[in-house]
Amino acid sequence: MTAGTPLDLILLPTWLVPVEPAGVVLEGHGLGIRDGRIALIAPRERLLQSPTRELRELTGMLLAPGLVNTHGHAAMSLLRGMADDLPLMTWLEQHIWPAERRWVDQAFVHDGTALAIAEQIKGGVSCFSDMYFYPQVVAELVEKTGVRAQITLPILDFPIPGAADSEAVLRDGLPLFEKLRGHPRLRMAFGPHAPYTVGDASLLRVRDLAREYGAGIQMHVHETADEVAAAVQAGGERPLARLARLGLLGPHFQAVHMTQIDDSDIDLLRDSGTHVLHCPESNLKLASGFCPVEKLWQAGINIAVGTDGAASNNDLDLLGETRTAALLAKAVAGSATALNAHNALRMATLNGARALGMAEQTGSLEVGKAADLVAFDLSGLAQQPLYDPVSQLIYASGRDCVRHLWVAGEQLLDDGRLLRQDEQRLLANAHAWQARLAQQA
Numbered sequence: 001m002t003a004g005t006p007l008d009l010i011l012l013p014t015w016l017v018p019v020e021p022a023g024v025v026l027e028g029h030g031l032g033i034r035d036g037r038i039a040l041i042a043p044r045e046r047l048l049q050s051p052t053r054e055l056r057e058l059t060g061m062l063l064a065p066g067l068v069n070t071h072g073h074a075a076m077s078l079l080r081g082m083a084d085d086l087p088l089m090t091w092l093e094q095h096i097w098p099a100e101r102r103w104v105d106q107a108f109v110h111d112g113t114a115l116a117i118a119e120q121i122k123g124g125v126s127c128f129s130d131m132y133f134y135p136q137v138v139a140e141l142v143e144k145t146g147v148r149a150q151i152t153l154p155i156l157d158f159p160i161p162g163a164a165d166s167e168a169v170l171r172d173g174l175p176l177f178e179k180l181r182g183h184p185r186l187r188m189a190f191g192p193h194a195p196y197t198v199g200d201a202s203l204l205r206v207r208d209l210a211r212e213y214g215a216g217i218q219m220h221v222h223e224t225a226d227e228v229a230a231a232v233q234a235g236g237e238r239p240l241a242r243l244a245r246l247g248l249l250g251p252h253f254q255a256v257h258m259t260q261i262d263d264s265d266i267d268l269l270r271d272s273g274t275h276v277l278h279c280p281e282s283n284l285k286l287a288s289g290f291c292p293v294e295k296l297w298q299a300g301i302n303i304a305v306g307t308d309g310a311a312s313n314n315d316l317d318l319l320g321e322t323r324t325a326a327l328l329a330k331a332v333a334g335s336a337t338a339l340n341a342h343n344a345l346r347m348a349t350l351n352g353a354r355a356l357g358m359a360e361q362t363g364s365l366e367v368g369k370a371a372d373l374v375a376f377d378l379s380g381l382a383q384q385p386l387y388d389p390v391s392q393l394i395y396a397s398g399r400d401c402v403r404h405l406w407v408a409g410e411q412l413l414d415d416g417r418l419l420r421q422d423e424q425r426l427l428a429n430a431h432a433w434q435a436r437l438a439q440q441a
Contacts, residue, residue, distance in 0.1 A: 005034070010052045011033075011375070013375060015063070015378075016030065019365065023342045031047075031371075032050060036371055037371055061378065062376045062378055064345065064365070065363055067124045068125070070254065071256045072130060077316070078430065079099060079310070079437075106134050109138065110137050117141060120316050124318065126372040126407045127149060127353070127372065129254075134161070135173055135188075146420055148186070148361075148362060148407055150186075153170065155192040155202055187357060189215050189356075190209065195243065207247050207248050220256045223260075225259075256279065257279060258296075261296075270301050275302045277306045278306070280324045282308035284324070291303075305352065319393075322348040326340075371407075373406045375405075
């Protein structure tokens, strides 16, 4: 820090959890921000001697990296609760896909995504990944609202809202890769839907384009036992093995769900450096199965957490999702020591940033990284007595304890109040869509 150059903001929480190094909880420390980046992490006494334009006491609060929601379909927030308590393929084929064909346009995506962004910000999410239609609309909202995001081009081998086929998606979407190259908060990627909806020709095209653009690939893989069984019956190989044969797996590949995993899958994931995005509540609600989180963790595979869309979750509460992930990991592993609280928080922050190719920018509190921060209030009755703040955050707290959120040093949430979005307008838009969809269903 240049002597005499003031910081933009100093935050003085009761606890500071950097996530990296792992397992660390700093008390009596704070954090200084300059030009949107973390400029200083130091004891409180040193920070109080540093010139700054603003100083904020965060008494009773835990300051952590902003949460990273690695998988979702943001605009589907407008379909929340429309088709509950159904198996995955019934839910998709008989309810969700017909509703999307009828209703999804640019206005739907705009209003649904704006609602999802607001819900996530209020829940402590500073970065999210979106796999849905009209990605240019989503990109404009990310720019406007100040959040960080990965946006994927939706690739399916049949017509989708806004595109007659995958070639149309690529023709319209590839200019976004050029336009947004080097964007400080937005990263484009490819989103082939699933092995059963995308053929080899389209997958090879995605593989080559991802290499050309240095982009990630996010895909639903091994979501259900039926999916895997059908693939083996039709082609004689498991979906993950097919993706490996086609050359798609690697550190750029983000495999969503992975509830059906055997030893050969673990070998492929580990050897290729592929990331796994775990969506436990959606998997539970759709009875899709259980991702063996602890087995993957012990194998050295990077595993992160996502909410999936609000149509199958039904919320975008990543803190709640992380709690579910931690509890479920213990039950699946048959071990109470599986996925401890610190590792669960890491899965929801730094592991997510790594999966999205953003670890140099976000996911941990380190000098030089973007100031993506969330302040959780642990002073409530539900968190007392407090012996371990990270355990209390994961096991005893909900998203209602989120007080403040910053992305790249810009505050987007102040004491629970959205600073860049009009909450009443979001509610009115949601009610209007509800009336339309319910009346003409």
